[in-house]
């Protein structure tokens with residue numbers, strides 16, 4: 001007699017039983033014995049159970065349908081159920097495998113022979129239909145879980161692929177934007193440089209005898225900075241400072257700035273205000289803030305007798321010490337209305353004489369030792 005649906009519910013497996021009765025869920029039973037097979041079929045009443053009497057028949061069925069559970073009798077020497085279930089695993093790896101046996105000692109042998117350990121033992125002496133139904137119900141749950149996790153993994157893979165495509169697209173957009181920004185930045189930098197050079201020209205326009213002085217000072221300062229290991233990221237600020245070291249002269253009276261003869265002490269006091277005036281002018285321009293210190297202190301002396309702050313030695317910003325040397329070198333090496341340009345040897349001698357008093361001795365050693373000036377003087 002086959003067990004009906006309501007009897008399944010009576011077993012307390014309402015949910016699982018409903019699932020087991022899903023026509024997609026099938027159980028394969030290998031049992032050569034009609035009587036014991038009948039007990040199983042009755043216990044799993046309402047479930048789609050395919051009964052095979054021989055191993056070849058069982059494998060034929062395994063090859064043609066998907067099974068949620070594979071049950072096998074174990075009646076040696078006629079049928080080695082453990083061997084069959086081990087082989088069945090290779091064909092239907094997701095199916096729950098249950099060995100139906102009356103041998104109480106079989107567990108150790110199952111553990112030993114089933115490497116994966118995924119084989120259940122149902123002790124069928126005496127036969128308990130409730131336990132078998134419960135076991136198969138668990139198998140259903142397991143199989144559903146496996147199906148769901150596989151579907152989820154597949155969905156995740158698809159989502160991951162979508163995400164990767166989106167990331168790639170985003171990457172392209174970001175790269176495009178970055179390029180646009182870089183181009184805009186470069187244009188802005190060029191415009192800023194032009195504005196700064198314009199300022200430098202404004203200083204030179206006041207005193208035509210110093211034409212080209214700002215550009216040359218910048219070239220000397222950068223050459224010395226590179227030789228003394230000046231931080232690369234600060235070179236631009238140093239270049240701007242060199243160009244604009246005398247920008248404060250815009251605020252110096254023409255009568256003083258352009259006076260042909262020597263200045264009196266009051267005029268010198270006024271002239272000596274140009275570093276502070278330059279510091280104040282560049283303080284108004286964000287781009288020039290990093291250059292302010294060099295501009296303010298380019299007339300300081302190593303011995304502390306310079307202006308405007310009377311800083312001593314390394315208290316003077318390194319950039320300002322470099323600009324001081326570059327500024328002085330250009331003054332010495334070019335013709336002025338009141339003097340002829342000095343030769344390279346004369347410039348060198350003047351620097352060696354004043355190193356440690358007016359200029360940073362270590363920087364002078366680099367300037368002279370590495371013959372930085374020579375390269376420029378050859379060009380002139």
Ligand SMILES: [Fe+2]
Nearest residue numbers: 245246298299
């Ligand atoms: Fe100056």
